[in-house]
Amino acid sequence: MNKEEVLGKFQRLGKVLMTPVLILPIAGILVGLGNAFTSKSLIAVAPWLGTIVPTMIFTLCKVAGNVVMGNIPAIFAICVAYGFAKSEKATAALCGFLGYMTMNTVMGTFLTTTGVIDPANLATGQSSILGVSTLDTGVIGGLAVGALVAWLHNRYYKIELPPVLSIFNGTRFIPAVTLLFCTVLGLLMSFIFPPIQGALGMLSEFIRSTGALGSFVYGAAERLLLPFGLHHFVYLPFMFTSLGGTATIDGMDLTGAVNIYNAILNSSSTPFDIEVSRFVMNGKVIFAMFGLTGAALAFYRTALPENKKKVGALMIAVVIPCFFMGITEPIEYSFLFIAPVLYVFHAVMAGLAYALTYLLNFNVAGSAAFGGPFLSLVFNGILGAGKGSNWQVILILGPAYFAAYYFAFKAIILKKGLKTPGREDASDEDDAPQATVSSTEISKVIPQIIQAVGGAQNIKSADACFTRLRLQLNDMDKVADDGVFTRDLGANGIVHVSGGVQIVYGNKASLYATQMREALEQE
Template identity: 55%
Template sequence: MSGNKKYFAFFQKLGKVLMTPVMILPIAGILLGIGAAFTSASILNVCPALENPFVQLIFKLFKVVGGIVFSNLPVIFAISIAIGYVKREKGIAALAAFISFIVMHKTMSTILISLGKLNPEKLTTGQSLILGIPSLDVGIFGGIIIGFVVAYLHNKYYDIMLPPALSIFSGTKFVPVISILGSIVVGIILSFLWPFVQTGLSSLSLLIKSTGAIGTFIYGSVERLLLPFGLHHFVYLPFFFTSLGGSAEIGGKVVEGAINIFQAQLSSPTAMFDINVTRFLMNGKILFASFGLPGAAFAMYHVARPENKKKVKALFIAAAIPAFFTGVTEPIEFSFMFIAPILYLVHAGMSGLAYFLTYLFNINVPGSSAFGGPFLSTIFNGMLQSSKGSNWIYIPIIGVIYFLAYYFIFKGLILKLNLKTPGRGIEDSLEEDEKNSTISKASDDIIKNIIEALGSKENILSVDACFTRLRVKVKDKSKVADDNKWKKLGANGVVRVQDGVQVIYGNKADVYKNKVREEIGMD
């Protein structure tokens, strides 16, 4: 296989593996966005009725429930990758991935505390509590590393036979043991490597502050580029809360940090908004979150295979809602980040351009969740504060252009490069036959007939499933029944591949997979 084919095959499989956790994000994003918006101080100042304790409790629940999913994405990715890349004993792999993730962070925590570089009582930028462990925030990058380490070690050692004295650890019991050792090594490496990366990003903050419009472009692009690595906090937090974000005397009081300055400007009857403050409060996010990414989602829907459009439509509507209304963009971004990295690079550049444009047009409307997210901030900090120089009127004008730009750029690149975005992949097919829209319990007869059609239990090497296909590897393909037989068994079609068959059963495929594996005694 050529280098390019290996590259695309790797990311296509990674995209497939991560599709399940990605599909969790839209509902989590909606809950988080609504909760964050209606518990923010700026919204409560305008709508005091929302301060009702019961109403606030509901919104706080929304916020914490949605937030817990996003804050634990690294470990969710670690488990998903481990499950997706191991050949057998997936439950053991999931357990090993979770344990290894904890061990990696505990290793980093112990080393950094011992070196005096981490104080559990006073965590600094780039440090956070990970599953209760004070550690470096390495984001989903750390989760992905652990997932691959565990998958590699699992596939290599899950059937190992140890000497009699150590035989109690033979087989799958050895997987957590070797995975723990591997995660200690990863933790040691990251303990010494990651702080250098973080130091470099701190220096970048000074460059951003001193270069005006160009620095604003860098701010927006780098913030998105570093999102997968959990390092994006290094871009915006210093500007939010330190003098890097500015210093101003408002109402006779000196305030520092972009958030503090903007809040003081809101409270002052005379102070005007300042683009050198709002550029660090994610004003560019209003363009790419509320308009650009929905345009990208619309493009991915349009280029999906016809039979997949219905399910892709549901996925992207659910993902676009939190992006447009609350600025929670991860549900859309993660849908193409790993499957088509070139699209994410384009998106990062377009994000930087959004910040650049808001700087040039002097748009003083924060897009961060601290101000309710893009939609509510446009209303309460834009429309209702036009006398302070919000210049919100440019948002819908440039926004429509941004929607179209994302749509045509994404659509063009997907078609030209044949990118396997959701609904276009073969292995990730989202085909759905309407008559199979309700998953029914698989009867013993149909399962036995499927096994017979596959050439009997002895002919089956492995059984797996994607969204709609029962994927089976067999010893001898000549023993597999013809297409007419499969039609009689309710299949919508059969795809014959090099080492077996993919039988299209709609959304019954996963149920049939489990039933077949149970029937033939396969773990």
């Protein structure tokens, strides 16, 4: 596989993952609202929020949003299997979920039997996933299963077995082979993940004992490990164990940063302690409220003109949960896989935010346990100024982070030509979206498009981005002249790429792709 093919695979992965990414904003908003309006700090100011009706409403918001936020790895497994399957995609999607649960069940059963997991007392990095006590492999587990299932599906969905096994011919073979391979994957993960988790335990001790440097590592590592589902190992030990400190406040013996910070909030005389505040995500207030908002503006400003409206709507949707509730995943997943260099920059800046807030004694918690960055800034920072919150630090760091993210993201995107949201199409020819073309008219032109690209047998796959019908072809020499598409088939342009063509149909491109697949019987 050459460099262009590898790049194409990663670009396709980014596109495939846009489906779950577009689900995250509304889920994030629901979870954020639920956490914020059921937080103790806000209820103390507005006691009516603690009555049964508001409590029920916001609790339901939280649990509804967590259906998505709590199952992102499973959703990724399904979407990757579906997105990379050549045909019979429904079977691939089903097997993506089946494979993900097989991996987790095998891991959980094996590690419970060997004594590593105690279902009644799950440790950090262990979780109950859809009722199965197992290791939390996070998004990487979902991606691994999705990729494995897609490979198995494409290899075997046309298989012909001996007559005695012919009942399992074709797609009926895929669930069986998925169970087998994902069982092996689950066993491998059982050996691979525990040592990694043990190494992270040693990292925690280093973070605790090294001041500002440790705060930098705390913030950067927490972000860098997010895609691997290992970020919980960074912050949870500090929040709820003695690594986050021990203290006696108003006669109560407390352990863990969250418990100590809560006690400080409820105490009339105890001042804030930066050695506690740094472990309840004070740095997140800076990069979630301001840094990633600057990144969102950079995505909007660098989007192609015809995509700005869509990208603007997407960015507003992902910034709301990020700014107000500290739920950063929706915006992070929008560029994590398609522009990892930006994510590395983001992780470094997150680490720097923790180091700076430690040095400047900024005592505002950013954790969802305290309502998220915005509410914590208001109720714990501004209203807690007398206890030494030093909330004014944000007046300097906030604008600085917004500017740093905006200009850095914009410069890197333009210099490297990254395919961030709204930049999937590199041509200036996509300016005439067919907004008034009806579904019936599209169905009439589809057979002509098929003929113009060499017939149905010449089309390997049909897909779409924001504005282009993307066709993978067997023989590029069979494609008609460009004028046929722009003059006779209503296209605004055609772009020839390695292994196929991209026909510009504006914001109706996805409808063309759907009807193309139906005509080719690829659905």
